[in-house]
Amino acid sequence: MHYGRPRSTHQGGYNAYGGPGVQPGRSNYGGASMGMQHSAGGYQGMPSSNYNMSGSASNPAAAVANDDNWKETLKPPQKDNRVKTKDVTGTKGNDFEDYFLKRELLMGIFEKGYEKPSPIQEESIPVALAGKNVLARAKNGTGKTAAFVIPLLEKTSTMKKAIQGLILVPTRELALQTSAVVKELGKHMNVDCMVSTGGTSLREDIMRFYQGAHVVVATPGRVLDLANKGVVDLSNCNILVMDEADKLLSPEFQPVIEELFRFLPSERQILLYSATFPVTVKQFKDKYLPDAHEINLMEELTLQGVTQFYAFVEERQKVHCLNTLFSKLQINQAIIFCNSVTRVELLARKITELGYSCFFIHARMMQNHRNRVFHDFRNGACRCLVSSDLFTRGIDIQSVNVVINFDFPKNSETYLHRIGRSGRYGHLGLAINLITFEDRFNLYRIEQELGTEIRPIPSSIDPSIYT
Ligand SMILES: Nc1ncnc2c1ncn2[C@@H]1O[C@H](COP(=O)(O)OP(=O)(O)OP(=O)(O)O)[C@@H](O)[C@H]1O
Numbered sequence: 001m002h003y004g005r006p007r008s009t010h011q012g013g014y015n016a017y018g019g020p021g022v023q024p025g026r027s028n029y030g031g032a033s034m035g036m037q038h039s040a041g042g043y044q045g046m047p048s049s050n051y052n053m054s055g056s057a058s059n060p061a062a063a064v065a066n067d068d069n070w071k072e073t074l075k076p077p078q079k080d081n082r083v084k085t086k087d088v089t090g091t092k093g094n095d096f097e098d099y100f101l102k103r104e105l106l107m108g109i110f111e112k113g114y115e116k117p118s119p120i121q122e123e124s125i126p127v128a129l130a131g132k133n134v135l136a137r138a139k140n141g142t143g144k145t146a147a148f149v150i151p152l153l154e155k156t157s158t159m160k161k162a163i164q165g166l167i168l169v170p171t172r173e174l175a176l177q178t179s180a181v182v183k184e185l186g187k188h189m190n191v192d193c194m195v196s197t198g199g200t201s202l203r204e205d206i207m208r209f210y211q212g213a214h215v216v217v218a219t220p221g222r223v224l225d226l227a228n229k230g231v232v233d234l235s236n237c238n239i240l241v242m243d244e245a246d247k248l249l250s251p252e253f254q255p256v257i258e259e260l261f262r263f264l265p266s267e268r269q270i271l272l273y274s275a276t277f278p279v280t281v282k283q284f285k286d287k288y289l290p291d292a293h294e295i296n297l298m299e300e301l302t303l304q305g306v307t308q309f310y311a312f313v314e315e316r317q318k319v320h321c322l323n324t325l326f327s328k329l330q331i332n333q334a335i336i337f338c339n340s341v342t343r344v345e346l347l348a349r350k351i352t353e354l355g356y357s358c359f360f361i362h363a364r365m366m367q368n369h370r371n372r373v374f375h376d377f378r379n380g381a382c383r384c385l386v387s388s389d390l391f392t393r394g395i396d397i398q399s400v401n402v403v404i405n406f407d408f409p410k411n412s413e414t415y416l417h418r419i420g421r422s423g424r425y426g427h428l429g430l431a432i433n434l435i436t437f438e439d440r441f442n443l444y445r446i447e448q449e450l451g452t453e454i455r456p457i458p459s460s461i462d463p464s465i466y467t
Pocket residue numbers: 038113114115116117118121138139140141142143144145146274275393394395396398420424425
């Protein structure tokens with residue numbers, strides 16, 4: 001039994017009530033070792049931070065950027081030898097060097113452990129470098145972030161102290177994660193990347209912006225607020241990226257986005273990325289970027305590496321069913337989704353009552369607490385995270401191999417993004433859906449819409465399909 005008998009909820013890690021008392025050092029399982037070479041380090045508000053872009057002057061690797069042996073000076077993470085699916089291996093065979101990127105950027109790419117571009121990177125990097133607007137659709141976990149960060153960094157001049165790129169994302173956690181990618185890829189370029197999201201002190205944000213930034217990663221409301229106040233100057237911001245573009249174009253965000261457009265220069269490039277593009281995106285595209293280059297790498301919609309099952313249960317049997325899953329599955333790390341904040345908290349409490357340690361996260365928690373849970377879960381301090389749809393999009397934690405829909409989602413976009421939290425970068429994963437009588441039509445509809453098969457759960461699941 002790989003899930004093991006958990007540590008008592010009082011022994012380090014959060015208990016279901018999210019009390020601090022975290023002792024990450026006590027993590028005693030192997031999940032964190034897998035893929036954690038991509039660990040993003042400390043996030044904003046966390047005590048430790050390795051995001052300090054102190055610049056190439058203090059960076060010996062940058063000093064050899066012009067040296068012919070520059071590649072040998074790099075320290076990439078340990079090679080990940082796990083099997084990968086065609087979702088990421090089905091490329092044309094390009095190399096990053098083919099794009100004539102500046103040496104410092106190539107150094108950041110290789111040092112991050114990226115050896116070859118993924119299919120979406122091959123398709124979109126050259127087009128974005130050529131200055132075209134892009135509307136790109138590709139599967140979850142196939143490297144869309146680097147597909148827009150690389151051209152954005154290539155076009156950023158660190159000699160010019162002005163915001164040259166703005167990356168909008170729908171959640172604060174995703175902003176932190178994306179800024180970590182900008183900082184890692186731009187490590188040798190001396191790029192100043194700033195995160196600006198709600199839930200943090202506006203005053204501190206204002207102070208930080210006065211120090212200047214080349215790239216800003218933000219949630220729409222906060223950056224609009226700062227632009228309105230004249231703190232954020234977007235007049236030199238020639239590139240706007242909207243990641244999870246369909247979410248950013250939902251009624252909740254679209255008016256803010258349209259207002260933000262007023263602050264951008266008229267000659268700007270817009271890059272839209274997501275795994276899902278409902279009709280709202282088409283209307284936006286027709287209005288604002290009719291000439292956009294369209295990329296669609298989603299002939300088939302679900303990830304090849306993620307096996308999907310359902311278990312037909314009554315509502316009152318769900319916790320028992322989860323307990324059985326915990327005892328039978330080989331979980332590295334799991335995200336368990338519920339459909340409401342209340343249910344997230346209730347389930348987290350139930351799980352700890354069963355004797356398993358778990359974290360929970362949702363949008364009604366204090367931001368510093370959210371940051372801590374995100375940081376600690378990413379670093380493997382706990383194996384199980386109960387979440388609302390806050391973590392449905394974009395969150396990239398390589399060691400998550402199991403996603404459980406404790407509550408089945410209502411629409412296929414949400415389903416696709418949720419199960420895409422496992423099987424990152426072509427790796428294997430498992431998605432298990434607890435289906436009640438009321439969910440049965442949704443299950444059928446989502447299967448049809450995604451053209452995928454969600455099979456009844458067998459009595460035993462071969463670990464080789466998801467570990
Ligand atoms: N060229 C590459 N080589 C190896 N790993 C890569 C490469 N590009 C990206 N990755 C890794 O793949 C993982 C998934 O990338 P990313 O988060 O950008 O996916 P995504 O397509 O944006 O997913 P989602 O749709 O879920 O947001 C990350 O851990 C990233 O570091």
